[in-house]
Amino acid sequence: MPPLPAANSPWSRLVIDLDVVGLSRLQFALTALYHFLFIPLTLGLSMILVIMESVYVLTGREIWLRMTKFWGLLFGINFAMGVATGITMEFQFGTNWAYYSHYVGDIFGAPLAIEGMMAFFLESTFVGLFFFGWERLSKVGHLVVTALVALGSSLSALWILIANAWMQNPIGAHFNYQTMRMELSSFSSVLFNPVAQAKFVHTVAAGYVVGSVFVLAIGAWYLLRGRNVQLAKRSMAVAASFGLACSLSVVVLGDESGYVAGENQRMKIAAIEAEWQTEKPPASFTLFGLPDVQARTTHAEVKLPWLLGLIATRSIDTPVPGIYELVGRARARIVSGIQAHTALKELRASPMDAAALAQLQAHQADLGYGLLLLRYVANPADASAAQIEQAAWSTVPNVPVLFWSFRIMVGLGLFFILLFAIAIYLSARHRFEQNRWFLRIAFFSLPLPWIAAELGWIVAEYGRQPWAIDGVLPTFLGVSTRSAGNVIASLTGFIVFYSALAAVELFLMLRMIRRGPDGLGYWPTPAPAAAPPVAGTDALAAVRV
């Protein structure tokens, strides 16, 4: 092999602009959170459309066709936003996280590309037929198309979460010093990552819950207004039963089950619990507390015995390591990582150095921990004990944010179970209209599943910090070499542009909901006084022309 050019050392002359890091992270978080406003609803509504259309095909009753078409209209508005904002995510790794892309593209790119081929093509190709194929396809043919759209959406989530799970638990890969990046060793490990499985079930079920609450809440609004009564009641019945099943799976199969898989995942759960010291198994769950980052302790704790051990380890004898213990482990890995980094430097200078190669191989697994020091010192080998200590504690994510995000998310999850259970009861006894209090609660619950979903993202991704790839690549190293000015400009652009889009989308969504199935001409107007037939016809013409 020809000698590598006399690069001084791989990372030592590194100048990282921390403003760029902060701005790039902010931009990524905002665009991802924004994208994730639309995705769960796409996942959920597409499944609900399949259920409604199946009932139509099986029973042949017109009202189910109208339901499918009405909810499909809202689905279409949301779907477009999901697709549009998804393109940003695909671009952004390259535009703003160029080093990340180079460093892990060999592994991380594959699931994204397969997602395109297997899932995104499927949903996008058939979504057009969903809208334009009603008169061109048989009943069953159209149902198959709808089902393929839903299948594509969920498959899409699967591949994205396989990629994401690799960031949380990067297995099946190794560092290649010749190319200065991570490379794939086992695709099946990446594919069958236990974190991916847990995440998939949890995230997709959460999406179904979002769709169910959406249908339930809007159905409740129609009932409160006395409009579209038959359609609303049937929609709510579907939403309630589908929603109950899904909200139970979200909570029972929470992705905590995957948190035992990796070191960072353990740190995440310790931070979620604000568990500073390792407890004797089975660990108790902290119901309430005030995490104090300065004092590294939690005040006013209210604990439920055993629960955390059961959730996190599914056993009563496996300990859940606390933050102090995990920081200690990180410290040891940083010390080992310094060795790896030094060996790599030597190897870059003289590629035939067998001793350096042996040293790199021995400490390779900890290279990422060595890189953590680059935030504090130009050459990790020169790091002082204090800097190593600082780097070790930097592996602790923001404890209070995780602690509270998680609790609010779980609280909302439990609330949804209750909501859907009551809805099923009322639906089965045909008593929705007599219980206006419930309809009001259901309606005002509309924003809640989005709050839960966004908090879930925060727990999973903000809780991954300081790592872009757990134990492999610190987030601050991943950025592109753009200037802070560039990123400020693009961030401002996104904020303005996305806000405008959100305003238009919301306006359109509300207008379509207010017009309703009756106003769209799918359903005879209930009372001439509420909406004169002429208006209905006009609105019908409006949509058709």
Add this chain to the structure above:
Amino acid sequence: MPDYETLRLTWWLLLGTLLIGFAVTDGFDLGVGVIFRFIGRTDEERRAVLECIEPVWEGNQVWFILGGGAVFAAWPLLYAASFSSLYVAMLLILMALIVRPVGFSFRNKLTEPRWRNFWDWTLLFAGAVPALLFGVAFGNLFLGVPFHFDDMMRPVYSGGFFNLLQPYALLAGVVSLSMLLLHGASYAAFKAGEPMSARAAAIGRVAALVFVITFVAAGAWLAFGPDGQRIGSGADPMGPSSPLLKTVLLQPGAWLDNYRGNVVLWLAPSIALLAALLAAVLLHFGRHGAALLSSGLTVAATILTAGIGLFPFLMPSSTDPNQGLTLWDASSSAKTLFIMLLSVIVLLPIVLAYTTWVFRVLRGKITLEYLRKHGSLY
């Protein structure tokens, strides 16, 4: 497993296939987006033209998304260097690609003329900007992009957005814009009823003429204009993916090396030109289906022409040519390339099969009568 060189070559061909897939399918969506306001003069006519692409553009655009994903997976260095270097241009394309889905979905929901006009103009720009900028990007590849790698292999871009708008790059932009206008016009002529069809055909004939002139000019410029690049030494098709190991020579006309080496390759530019002329003639005689095939051929052959010229370069550098990216030093590991190849072999035929089926289901002209009879709920 095939050897590393074969895998890299295969992935270069696949990248070309994806680009062609994108330009041939979504290309007509972009083209129609630019011209639909002009070939439809009433709202109803515009609705009819739009309905020619509304059911299919979403799937077509996935070719582009997949192209991005494939570059990420198969050419991570290219993905990192090109997207971060062309930051502003990429974000402009991105904005255009974001308002397009939204525009299609939102436009027809309300009937107010102001609402519809707003979205019509938005769709026009959202079609024109990417169509132009894709060509500008290709033009810049031939000029070399001002980037190099720093110590830790981070791509560093040393130009600005306006450096991208040099005369040659703009010329390439006009090539791609006129090409996609021709293709979009052929599609609209084929798919829409009268009077939109005849108007589209007229626009298509003009676009074909502009394409032929600018295509020849761009080729001549490459032959006599800026320095081309040629690999000097150190490029090992089986070697590790590190762009720091080779030397690159600069020489006028070097972008035509491959054509000089193999006369058969001249077929690509010849087909691009002849097919464009043929499309213009066919549009004139009302053979719109054949014109669409012909314009599709133009699109494919044009992309192939550029690819052959650049080969084996993917993204040449102007500031440090030795560090430009080539087929041999910017790819993923052999293992990743192989696994991705297997998934393409399994999945792409399925995609092509159902896409064909969907187009078949949607066959037939969208005439004004059709529109009046079948309201859609999009």
